[in-house]
Amino acid sequence: MFKLFNNKRLFILLITLVAFIVLMGFSLGQRKTLSWPENFVRDTTGFVQKLFYKPAGYIAGLFEDIGNLHDLAEENKRLKILAAQYARDAAQLNFIKAENEGYKKDLKFTKAQANLYNYEYHIANVVSVTTEPSNNTLVIDLGAKDGIRLNMSVTSIDGLVGVISNVSNFTSTVKLMTMLDIYDPNSQPPIAGTVFNKEDKTFGMIERYDQQTGRLIMNKIPVGDPIAKDDIIISKGTGGVYPRGMTIGTVEEVKKGEYGLTSTAIIKPAAGFQDWKELFVVFTEERVE
Structure with a gap:
């Protein structure tokens, strides 16, 4: 009885070992599909x-x-x-x-x-502008400490602007050409003018600025003077105030003066008299210190 039991156990063990070997071989072999337990687990x-x-x-x-x-x-x-x-x-x-x-x-x-x-030009910044009809002036940031003196001419790149009318240590007042009027005792002196490239043939006095038309009036032009429309007017340099060669403007019209003995030229100013940021004070040779 005990021997039969031992044989049965040996038989079961052998069967289990064979099944294990078969299962191992089946698992290690190349397969195209998985078994259902593997599919379930996965x-x-x-x-x-x-x-x-x-x-x-x-x-x-x-x-x-x-x-x-x-x-x-x-x-x-x-x-x-x-x-x-x-x-x-x-x-x-x-x-x-x-x-x-x-x-x-x-x-x-x-x-x-x-x-x-042969002039010296000192750049000046415009500090303020006064546009009252009776006091058309501006203030620049150069004064006596910079060598500024009364009646020095002030110009822009385009043309003559005015003259120094008042000087303090650090600033100066410029009276604009729009204030030019020989009938006004407070006006700057008239400008002796001539025509560029006709300096020896033309002459006249720029005596006033017409507030209504915005034009300069040049009088006392001799009969037979070759001045003509579109000529460029410059300062002649006589009189001791305005240096020679300052651009004034362009002739728009020439007409007979009073009594027909002289002519009058209507001049459009070269300077625009507005929107200035920088100007130049003209130092002539005799004024440079």
């Missing part, structure tokens, strides 16, 4: 992983997005600062470029005039 595992993976992925993505938003906010802040700095720098650059262009024009003007008439 599907169950995949389903459970899917249940946990998606929520975990959403949560991880949420924290990642929050971190990205913070980074984007910081980057946006930096970009705004850079944009503001760029706008400021661009505005500064444009201002400097415009200022340099103005200085180039000023330098070209002063060199050309200095070479022609």
Whole structure:
């Protein structure tokens, strides 16, 4: 009886070993399909992983997005600062470029005039402008400390503007040519004028500014004077106030004067008498200290 029991146990063990070897060989061999237990285990595992993976992925993505938003906010802040700095720098650059262009024009003007008439031109900034009809003046930032004296001529790039009528230590007042009127005792002296490239043939006195037409009136032009329309009028330099060669304006019309003994020229001023930022005070040789 005991021997039969031992044989049965040995038989079961042998069968189990054979089944294990067969199963191992079956598992290690190349197969195109999985067995149903393998499919069951794999599907169950995949389903459970899917249940946990998606929520975990959403949560991880949420924290990642929050971190990205913070980074984007910081980057946006930096970009705004850079944009503001760029706008400021661009505005500064444009201002400097415009200022340099103005200085180039000023330098070209002063060199050309200095070479022609041996004058010194001191650049002055306009401080204020008074446009009252009875007091058409402006104030510049040069004064006695800079060598400014009464009756010095002031010009723009375009043409003669006026004369110095009052001087303090640091500023000076310029009486504009729009105040020119020989019948006004407070007016600056009339301007002896001639025509550019006809200096030895033409002469006249610019005596007043017509407030209604905005034109200068040049009288006492001798009969037979070759002055004509579109001629450029410049200062002749006589009289001791206005230097020679200052551009006054352009002749628009020449007509007979009173009694037909002289002619009168209507002159459009070269200077515009507005929107000035910089002007030039003319230092003639005898005035330079």
